[in-house]
Amino acid sequence: MKTSSRRARARRYPDDRGAPPAAKRGRPRSRLTITDIARLAGVSKKTVSRVINRAPYVQADTRARIEAIIAEHGYQPDPQARGLAFRRSFLVGLIHDNPNPQYVENIQLGILDSLAGRGYELVIRPCDRRGPGFLEDMRGFVERLRLFGVVLIPSVSEDDRLAKLLESADCPYVRIACASVDKPQRMVLTHDARGAAAAARRLAELGHRRIAYLSGPPLFRSAHERGAGFIAGLAEYGLELAPDLAVLGAYTYESGLARGRELLARPDRPTAIFAGNDEMATGVYSAAHELGIRIPQDLSVIGFDDAPIATRIWPAMTSVRLPVREMGRTAAEGLFATPKAAAAKAPVAEFTPSLIERESTAPPPRARPTRS
Amino acid sequence: MKTSSRRARARRYPDDRGAPPAAKRGRPRSRLTITDIARLAGVSKKTVSRVINRAPYVQADTRARIEAIIAEHGYQPDPQARGLAFRRSFLVGLIHDNPNPQYVENIQLGILDSLAGRGYELVIRPCDRRGPGFLEDMRGFVERLRLFGVVLIPSVSEDDRLAKLLESADCPYVRIACASVDKPQRMVLTHDARGAAAAARRLAELGHRRIAYLSGPPLFRSAHERGAGFIAGLAEYGLELAPDLAVLGAYTYESGLARGRELLARPDRPTAIFAGNDEMATGVYSAAHELGIRIPQDLSVIGFDDAPIATRIWPAMTSVRLPVREMGRTAAEGLFATPKAAAAKAPVAEFTPSLIERESTAPPPRARPTRS
DNA sequence: GCGTCTATGGTAACCGGTAGCATAACCGTG
DNA sequence: CACGGTTATGCTACCGGTTACCATAGACGC
Numbered sequence: 001m002k003t004s005s006r007r008a009r010a011r012r013y014p015d016d017r018g019a020p021p022a023a024k025r026g027r028p029r030s031r032l033t034i035t036d037i038a039r040l041a042g043v044s045k046k047t048v049s050r051v052i053n054r055a056p057y058v059q060a061d062t063r064a065r066i067e068a069i070i071a072e073h074g075y076q077p078d079p080q081a082r083g084l085a086f087r088r089s090f091l092v093g094l095i096h097d098n099p100n101p102q103y104v105e106n107i108q109l110g111i112l113d114s115l116a117g118r119g120y121e122l123v124i125r126p127c128d129r130r131g132p133g134f135l136e137d138m139r140g141f142v143e144r145l146r147l148f149g150v151v152l153i154p155s156v157s158e159d160d161r162l163a164k165l166l167e168s169a170d171c172p173y174v175r176i177a178c179a180s181v182d183k184p185q186r187m188v189l190t191h192d193a194r195g196a197a198a199a200a201r202r203l204a205e206l207g208h209r210r211i212a213y214l215s216g217p218p219l220f221r222s223a224h225e226r227g228a229g230f231i232a233g234l235a236e237y238g239l240e241l242a243p244d245l246a247v248l249g250a251y252t253y254e255s256g257l258a259r260g261r262e263l264l265a266r267p268d269r270p271t272a273i274f275a276g277n278d279e280m281a282t283g284v285y286s287a288a289h290e291l292g293i294r295i296p297q298d299l300s301v302i303g304f305d306d307a308p309i310a311t312r313i314w315p316a317m318t319s320v321r322l323p324v325r326e327m328g329r330t331a332a333e334g335l336f337a338t339p340k341a342a343a344a345k346a347p348v349a350e351f352t353p354s355l356i357e358r359e360s361t362a363p364p365p366r367a368r369p370t371r372s
Numbered sequence: 373m374k375t376s377s378r379r380a381r382a383r384r385y386p387d388d389r390g391a392p393p394a395a396k397r398g399r400p401r402s403r404l405t406i407t408d409i410a411r412l413a414g415v416s417k418k419t420v421s422r423v424i425n426r427a428p429y430v431q432a433d434t435r436a437r438i439e440a441i442i443a444e445h446g447y448q449p450d451p452q453a454r455g456l457a458f459r460r461s462f463l464v465g466l467i468h469d470n471p472n473p474q475y476v477e478n479i480q481l482g483i484l485d486s487l488a489g490r491g492y493e494l495v496i497r498p499c500d501r502r503g504p505g506f507l508e509d510m511r512g513f514v515e516r517l518r519l520f521g522v523v524l525i526p527s528v529s530e531d532d533r534l535a536k537l538l539e540s541a542d543c544p545y546v547r548i549a550c551a552s553v554d555k556p557q558r559m560v561l562t563h564d565a566r567g568a569a570a571a572a573r574r575l576a577e578l579g580h581r582r583i584a585y586l587s588g589p590p591l592f593r594s595a596h597e598r599g600a601g602f603i604a605g606l607a608e609y610g611l612e613l614a615p616d617l618a619v620l621g622a623y624t625y626e627s628g629l630a631r632g633r634e635l636l637a638r639p640d641r642p643t644a645i646f647a648g649n650d651e652m653a654t655g656v657y658s659a660a661h662e663l664g665i666r667i668p669q670d671l672s673v674i675g676f677d678d679a680p681i682a683t684r685i686w687p688a689m690t691s692v693r694l695p696v697r698e699m700g701r702t703a704a705e706g707l708f709a710t711p712k713a714a715a716a717k718a719p720v721a722e723f724t725p726s727l728i729e730r731e732s733t734a735p736p737p738r739a740r741p742t743r744s
Numbered sequence: 745g746c747g748t749c750t751a752t753g754g755t756a757a758c759c760g761g762t763a764g765c766a767t768a769a770c771c772g773t774g
Numbered sequence: 775c776a777c778g779g780t781t782a783t784g785c786t787a788c789c790g791g792t793t794a795c796c797a798t799a800g801a802c803g804c
Contacts, residue, residue, distance in 0.1 A: 031515065033790055049792065057752055076516040080455045081790035084759050089452055091493075101477035108496055121463075121517065123493045124480055143403065144448040145493065217756050253684050282684045289686040312625050312654045313685055314661040416784045421762060429782050453760035456789050585754055 005331060007100045015149055032075045040073075041066045052077055078121065083146065089118045093142065093150040095162070097127050099251065100279070102307050103324055107176070110328020118336075120148060129156050135165055142171045149173060149335035151328070155220045157187070174334040174348055176327055178225040188348050191231025192222050192304075195320035195353030199274050200233025202318075202355060207363045208272040208300060212245040212263050214256060214284065218274035223251075226304060228274050243272055249280045256283020264291050264299070270297060272363035278303035278310050278319055285313055291352045296362035306356050315359035322353045378743050393552050404447045412445075413438045413517055424449050451491065455518065462492045464707060465514065465522040467534070471623065472651070474679050475696055479548070482700020490708075492520060501528050507537055514543045521545060521707035523700070527592045529559070546706040546720055548699055550597040556735035560703045560720050564594050565675075567692035567725030571646050571674045572605025574657025574690075574727060579735045580672060582645040584617040584635050586628060586656065588648035595623075598648050598676060617642055621652045628655020636671070643671060648673035650691055652683050657685055668734035678728050687731035694725045 031282075034052075038045045043062065050058045053065045056217040058066075069075075085087040092115060098104050111122055125141055127134060142150065142165075150166060150173040163185075166173045175187040193240035203211050212229050216223030231241050247263065249255035256275060260283050263270060275281035283305030285295065293299050295315055303310060304323035406424075410417045417433065422430045423438045430438075441447075455461040464487060470476050483494055497513055499506060514522065514537075521539060522545040529547040535557075538545045547559040575583050585602050588595030603613050619635065621627035628647060632655050637641060647653035653675030657667065665671050667687055675682060678693035699721075706720035 034792095035790080045791080046755085046793090047753060049755090053792085059752075062752090076512060077518060078456070078518070078790055080452045080461055080518070081759090083452045084456055084761085084790080084794075085449070085792040087759070091495075101473040104477060105473035109498065112496070113499065119516075121495045121497075123463075123495055124484070125493075126484065140446075140448060142452060143489075146450070146452070218502065253680070275654070279684075286684070286686050308625075309681055309684060310649075312658070312681060314658050322762095407760080407761095417761080418763090418785080419783060421784090425762085429780095431782065434782085450760055453789090455761075456791085457758080457762040459789070 001234050016244070019245040022186055028356065030152055032073050033090065034075075034077060037066065037069055037073070037075055040089065050263045068319075077080050079121075087146060088148055089146045091122045091145055091147055092120050093125050093145070094158055095125045095127055095134075095138065095141075095150055096153045097129055097156045098153050100267045100277075101305070103305070104153070106324035107151070107328035107331075110330070111151055111326040113325070113329045114332035114336075120150075121284055122153065123147070127156060129159050129162070135161060137353055138162060139169060140164055142166060142169050147171050149332075151331045151335070152176065152290070153224060154178070155289065156204060158221045161239045172342060174331040176331050179350070180221060180224045180225050180228075184259060186334065186342065188327050188334065188350065189350040190222075190327065192225040193232065193268065195304065195322070195355065196226040196229030196274070197233030197236075198353070198355040199318075200230045200321055201236060202357070203272045203274065203300060203302065204234060204237035204239055206272075206361060208270075208298065209239065209364070210268065210270040210272070211239070211241070212247065212273045213241055213268040214247055214249050214259050214263075214273055214275040214280050216249060216251040216280075218248075223276055230274055249276065249283075251277050251279060253279050253283045253286075256280030257286050258283070260284035260287030261290070264288060264293055269293075269299075272301070272361075274304075278305045278317065278346045280306040281317060281319070282309055296360050298365055299363070300361040302355075302361060304353075310356075310358070317357050317360045318358045320353045321356050322351055377561075378703070391400070406447075406449060409438065409441055409445070409447055412441050438491050451493075455559040459518060460520055461507075461518045463495045463517055463519055464492055464704060465495045465497050465517070465519045466512075466525070467497045467499055467510065467522055468525045469528045470525050471499055472649075472677070472679070475677070476525070478696035479523070479700035479703075480630055481513075482697040483523055483704040484703035485701040486708075489659075495519070499528060501531050501534070506704070507533060507737065509676060510534060511537055511541060511695055514538060514541050519543050521704075523703045523707070524548065525596060527551070530593045544707055544714060546703040548703050550594045551722070552597050558706065558714065558717055558720065560699050560706065561696055561722040562594075562699065563722065563724045564597040564694075565604065565677065567694070567727065568598040568601030568646070569605030569608075570725075570727040571676075571690075571692055572602045573608060574729070574733065575644045575646065575672060576606060576609035576611055578644075578672065578733060581611065581644075581736070582617065582640065582642045582644075584609070584619065584642040584645045586619055586621050586631050586635075586645055586647040586652050588621060588623040588652070590620075592623065595648055602646055606730050607713055621648065621655075623649050624653060625651050625655045625658075628652030630655070631663070632656035632659030636660060636665055639670075644673070644733075645671065646674045646676075648676055650677045650679040650689065653689060653691070654681055654685060657689070668732050672736070674727075674733060676725075682730070689732045690730045691728050692725045693728050694723055699723055 013238055032044050033046050038048045047058060048066055051063050070233055079090040088323060094108060108122065115122060132159055150171055152175045153163060154177055156162060156281050157177040177187055178192040190199040213227060215227050226233045234241055246260045249259050256279060264287055273284050284301055288299055295301055301317060303317050303319040310317040310319045330349045406417050406420050410420045419430060423435050451462040464483065466480060466483060467477055478496065486663040487494060522543055523546045524545060526549055528534060549559055549563045550564040552629055585599060587599050606613055620630050628651060635686045636659055645656050647656055653673050656673050658669055660671055667673055673689060675689050675691040678691040682691045683687040702721045
């Protein structure tokens, strides 16, 4: 009877379609649990739990013995069980809509640098902040996963609706964004303006006077920030950005190519172009090649990001670099800050870009640099 | 007494340092649970569970009523609790050591295409298969997380030790790798050889005879595969790859630049170079620029991967394309295959690359193509 | 010697789900 | 109309941890 009953059970769910495969998979062979460790050590689960969580009230030798047993058996507490009890998962989310894979990858690596060895994992979540149901999606994501924390990178890091949502969902977060923030917030700041100013100074020093700025799209705060910094840098040399030499791109190669063609086809074309990012600067390179304009002899170009492509095109491009991986690491570290520090809403860290000089800049044709 | 006892308790962990912040965080306000839904619907937890898991033996109207209540309240079952009971998490891992961020990003996006709406999440795990403790790390990772499945991409996808480990850990996996496999396995196959053969045919048709192959490092199976395909393609036109024109690179820009310089400095330099990937092909571009060798008039170049850089350098590069995002999606789909299909160990899918012709190929100098 | 405090460890309940089994209702059939 | 088989549903234990609360053993002060 027992047997036949079991056999009947084996044929479960006769009309089952679409049940999660997880439910059908064979059981993995069971591993050691906290109960096993407690039994091996001759103590209670509670004591082992104290050791795992580094809680006090465990004798030093007891602690050492338990730790030895844990190490010997390679025991790893189950994050799902711990998370269930803690009402918090051991997952850190990266929410992003950044079109630059190199940037995203470096952020990921930086976050993982910080997570390594802590027992937390990184969950990736791309998004479209202008898509329908964006906020609902995000809410579902963070609530369902009970994320330990979230890192946001541009441009979604500039979306205050999302920040507000994360707060209401009680999900800690750190934003990476450039420095023009009105109120104190929990973020990793990048001083894009300073990098852009450095680019402006360098072009001014080389003697350029007709200098163009190829801006990123207004959706990105960095576009404004870099533009403002560039203008400020020029002003230090008594230069102004002529209105007709400030043109709007989209942070894409294609927009750089199109705007580059237009700028360089003018009779009084600029002798230098500062592009809001390397993608657009690369487009300017192509436009120059098409028109037979030599870089850097006829045209100086500076980009922003110091993407790998900056050294892969010819001539190697001068660009502005941010320590992206380090920024990712720092942002993740910020999630582990003490509650007090987190409540302070102060910036987690600030980064200033550096100008990496290569072969795409030179004095303008028929002109002499003001100094070296 | 009671009160003072509680107050004493509030000062818990007086010398606590290093306890997981999760344990210290305030509790998120509690959400709806399956018990709440059951109460609202006037049924038992078990019945709600059946609805969630699409199990049979629930009356259609009961099911509809429960689904309506779930939708109305935006209830989402807790993946940690489900995972604990299932002994399986709802996480899919991507284990990778691929140096190409564009490739990795597209794989990620493809996997996420497949996971979207299924309630599974993507966890990223870079690795170094030659580092110390590689296998132990991986074992700890997959066992601790009880991963639902893992996607592997080159070159770690070619590591049989890891495949064996995943099997012994009862962790389903799908590998993306090129087609030269000896035994049938659960993988997404890419016919890199066919793409390389197409490149060879094209160069032969244009009339090239002195053709070089710049190989990737032996660690990558794709390097052999592409080389073999290229040689086979040449053979169709009665051509051979001269031993001195097969050189070894490292899939990096720098190696492409160095090998390119050497190849192009020879008195009898090749009129065409097929590089194992776009990074190296870009290095060849730079070497040609340095030496004043024009592309494509003096030198034809074909790369592999169709990376974004292929269209951003000048002249736009002919390259071989694989549908990377689609491959990632397909690999993830493979994890959801029925147990029967999974046990079959048959390939999940196969992809053949296509040759994307751009401006970096032309007939050799002072020669006439054999046909169009 | 006794009450109080501190250090330590045990027990039961719980986190939010799922699995096994019992049971009731329904169905057609001999 | 009793009966076996199928469908629908609920009860209870359990997944692997953590917490609340309690019990006990020494140390200490009077």
